[in-house]
Amino acid sequence: MIHIPNPEFRRRDLMLSAASALLVAATPASVMAQTLPPPAGQGGGQSAVIDVNKARVEPIPIAIPDLGGGDGAGSQLGRQIAGVISADLARSGLFRIIDPASFIQAGPSRPDAPNFQNWKPIGAQALVTGQTQTMGDGRVRVEFRLWDVSPGKQIQGTAYTTAQGSWRRIAHVIADVIYERLLGEKGYFDTRVVYIGATGPRDRRTKRLAIMDQDSENNQFLTDGSSLVLTPRFHPTQNKIAFMSYASNRPRVYLFDLDSRRQTVLGDFSGMTFAPRFSPDGGNVVMAVANGGGSDIVMTGLGGGGARNLTNSGAIDVSPCFSPDGSKIAFASDRGGDQQIYVMGAGGGGAQRISFGSGRYATPVWSPRGDLIAFTRYGGGESEFDIGVMHPDGSGERILAKGWLVEGPTFAPNGRVLMFWRETRASGARGEGFSSRLYSVDITGFNERAVPTPTDASDPAWSPVTA
Amino acid sequence: MLAFPARPTRRVHPNPGTKKMNIKILGAFAAVGLLAACADQTTTTTTTGTVHTVGPGSQEDLVANVGDRVFYDFNQSVLRDDGRATLDKQAAWLTQYASNNVQIAGNCDERGTTEYNLALGQRRANAAASYLKAKGIAAARMTTISFGKDRPSQLASNEQAWAANRNATTSVR
Numbered sequence: 001m002i003h004i005p006n007p008e009f010r011r012r013d014l015m016l017s018a019a020s021a022l023l024v025a026a027t028p029a030s031v032m033a034q035t036l037p038p039p040a041g042q043g044g045g046q047s048a049v050i051d052v053n054k055a056r057v058e059p060i061p062i063a064i065p066d067l068g069g070g071d072g073a074g075s076q077l078g079r080q081i082a083g084v085i086s087a088d089l090a091r092s093g094l095f096r097i098i099d100p101a102s103f104i105q106a107g108p109s110r111p112d113a114p115n116f117q118n119w120k121p122i123g124a125q126a127l128v129t130g131q132t133q134t135m136g137d138g139r140v141r142v143e144f145r146l147w148d149v150s151p152g153k154q155i156q157g158t159a160y161t162t163a164q165g166s167w168r169r170i171a172h173v174i175a176d177v178i179y180e181r182l183l184g185e186k187g188y189f190d191t192r193v194v195y196i197g198a199t200g201p202r203d204r205r206t207k208r209l210a211i212m213d214q215d216s217e218n219n220q221f222l223t224d225g226s227s228l229v230l231t232p233r234f235h236p237t238q239n240k241i242a243f244m245s246y247a248s249n250r251p252r253v254y255l256f257d258l259d260s261r262r263q264t265v266l267g268d269f270s271g272m273t274f275a276p277r278f279s280p281d282g283g284n285v286v287m288a289v290a291n292g293g294g295s296d297i298v299m300t301g302l303g304g305g306g307a308r309n310l311t312n313s314g315a316i317d318v319s320p321c322f323s324p325d326g327s328k329i330a331f332a333s334d335r336g337g338d339q340q341i342y343v344m345g346a347g348g349g350g351a352q353r354i355s356f357g358s359g360r361y362a363t364p365v366w367s368p369r370g371d372l373i374a375f376t377r378y379g380g381g382e383s384e385f386d387i388g389v390m391h392p393d394g395s396g397e398r399i400l401a402k403g404w405l406v407e408g409p410t411f412a413p414n415g416r417v418l419m420f421w422r423e424t425r426a427s428g429a430r431g432e433g434f435s436s437r438l439y440s441v442d443i444t445g446f447n448e449r450a451v452p453t454p455t456d457a458s459d460p461a462w463s464p465v466t467a
Numbered sequence: 468m469l470a471f472p473a474r475p476t477r478r479v480h481p482n483p484g485t486k487k488m489n490i491k492i493l494g495a496f497a498a499v500g501l502l503a504a505c506a507d508q509t510t511t512t513t514t515t516g517t518v519h520t521v522g523p524g525s526q527e528d529l530v531a532n533v534g535d536r537v538f539y540d541f542n543q544s545v546l547r548d549d550g551r552a553t554l555d556k557q558a559a560w561l562t563q564y565a566s567n568n569v570q571i572a573g574n575c576d577e578r579g580t581t582e583y584n585l586a587l588g589q590r591r592a593n594a595a596a597s598y599l600k601a602k603g604i605a606a607a608r609m610t611t612i613s614f615g616k617d618r619p620s621q622l623a624s625n626e627q628a629w630a631a632n633r634n635a636t637t638s639v640r
Contacts, residue, residue, distance in 0.1 A: 202622050228617060230581060249570075251585070251612065272589055272613060275582040288586065290613070293544070293593055295586045316586040332583060339583055362580040376580050379542075404624075407580055423577075431622030459581070 029166035031173055036112075036143060036157030059096040060182055061123050062089065063149075065103060067111075067130035067142060077140060077167055078132035084171035085128065088189040088215060089178060091440075092417070093447035098124055111145055116152045124149050126182060128174075140164040144174050146181055155181050168217060176465075186465065188412035189214060193419065193451075194232045194241050195438060196459040197221060202431050209243055209256065214412075214462070216452045222256060223263075232256075233277050234463045240302075241461075242266065242276035242285055253287050255302065267304035271295075275319045279326060286310070286320040286329060297331055297348070310348030321373075322346065323366050323392065330354075330364035330373055330392070341375060343392060354394030359386075363408055366392070368464075369415035372443065376407045376420075387420050389443060400445040408458065413465045417442055419451060421458040524564035526639045533560045536636040537595055541629070542579070544590035546598060554595060557637055558602035571596050572636045573613040574620070576629035581615055588613030595635035610640070 064086045067078035089095035104118040111129040130144040146156040160170045176187030197210040212219040232243035239258040253266045253273040271290035288295040297320045300307040311317040315335035339360040344351035355361035359380030372389040385406045390397040405423040419440045427433035438451035521527045537550030573588030592611035621628035
């Protein structure tokens with residue numbers, strides 16, 4: 001029997017988004033959820049919670065047969081949905097998807113009354129059942145049930161409805177529910193990643209703002225490549241991105257509205273503005289502003305008003321990032337000589353250095369959980385690059401990924417996974433051998449995986465949970 | 468008519484870096500000969516033998532006869548002696564061509580992070596612009612920009628390429 005960490009789970013029994021699917025393709029369609037009643041006589045059972053923060057927990061064996069349907073279109077969608085759920089869970093490294101070839105009972109059984117004798121012998125601890133129906137109005141309805149195989153109890157039952165073209169989103173929502181019900185923390189599959197896509201030789205690289213689902217699907221380029229763009233970040237609650245563009249040969253921070261696709265300059269500063277990041281409440285942006293021989297951390301409202309300096313050290317202060325409770329800001333600075341990570345109050349002042357290991361420290365990013373700060377480290381003994389995490393007081397430093405160049409960690413919204421980019425060394429004078437690609441890694445340092453993109457890629461930023 | 472340009476050395480400043488150029492130019496004159504219409508221009512030949520002109524005060528002139536960039540040590544924005552010498556020549560050139568405005572772009576090697584290198588590149592551009600200003604070039608004639616590590620001039624991943632990519636590059640706008 002598996003534990004049920006969160007029997008009162010109802011988060012998804014809500015309308016997930018008010019955004020219209022017709023508005024703009026960059027905006028995900030809404031998914032409606034409705035609770036399915038458990039089979040008669042069943043309540044929720046629970047036992048001890050697996051501590052997923054321990055490295056290398058044994059993956060949970062789960063069987064995910066097709067969520068079949070009554071018609072041809074429904075059957076095909078049901079197969080695709082099961083595939084997306086399986087891929088999401090497998091990629092997390094925390095689930096073992098049982099090979100459908102070993103299923104004793106091929107094909108769909110009654111979704112509300114599976115025969116558990118078919119699932120116990122193949123080692124399934126958890127089982128997913130369901131059915132998929134295409135509706136006359138262009139929508140699709142997916143009934144989903146999650147079962148604890150050993151006692152034969154339903155853990156979750158929900159029906160989801162959305163536009164048929166957005167079926168992938170239902171699959172991600174279901175994968176999030178499975179993850180949360182079985183592991184006790186929120187999933188991160190119904191999310192997107194904004195990044196910089198790059199093509200062409202490095203001395204005249206074309207860089208475009210791009211967005212995709214976290215599983216690399218639905219990739220779209222948001223800018224045309226006519227201006228160099230860098231360092232995008234998601235707004236915590238709205239469909240907006242802050243990024244840097246060299247439009248008009250003036251490098252400045254812009255806001256990009258994913259609904260209208262309009263971009264607007266943020267604020268009015270004489271010097272370059274760069275390295276933007278939203279405040280947790282979404283009301284402000286904190287960024288770096290070039291000033292003389294250095295750069296200052298500045299906070300400004302989304303309309304560009306109310307700008308004020310949070311640092312004024314004369315050094316390079318850069319890469320600011322709020323703590324999730326909004327009370328502190330981590331940033332990188334060379335005020336002490338080499339570049340290191342500092343933490344100060346959100347109003348500025350009281351900056352304390354927290355990085356003391358070998359080499360230079362950069363790009364501090366606060367975990368959404370608040371317990372870790374991820375960073376890029378380089379220029380130490382081996383002169384290579386590392387991605388690591390430390391506690392906000394600087395203790396407990398751990399390196400999660402190493403390489404010729406690894407840079408720019410970003411947390412999944414549950415704080416469990418980091419994405420970053422990895423470059424390979426150019427071996428020839430024309431840059432042969434160079435590549436730049438996205439990767440993800442568990443915060444335990446295990447399960448590093450390539451994140452496919454259609455072109456070279458850098459600067460990933462994970463969205464909050466799509467809402 | 469066999470003619471020489473009226474002012475064949477007009478674009479040249481007395482510095483060692485132009486010696487090679489002068490020889491090349493004389494060779495071009497010998498080969499071409501018909502330059503009567505080019506009183507205001509100097510001429511070079513390329514290796515393929517085609518003739519093109521370098522307008523005095525042009526970007527090509529700056530690159531060929533003055534030096535368009537200064538170089539920095541790793542993680543530094545302090546001007547070196549060779550950089551100051553180049554900027555002295557740039558200041559004289561900008562004084563001579565007083566209608567030229569320039570952009571000074573700071574660049575970095577790939578051994579740093581994007582965001583820090585944006586700031587470091589700006590620092591390098593500022594260091595060059597400040598030096599030129601101290602040599603009498605009006606601040607209004609100069610703009611600065613940083614490309615961080617995003618516009619390397621050499622694409623290899625080695626010390627030689629990195630040294631070349633740590634620069635502030637002046638271009639006529």
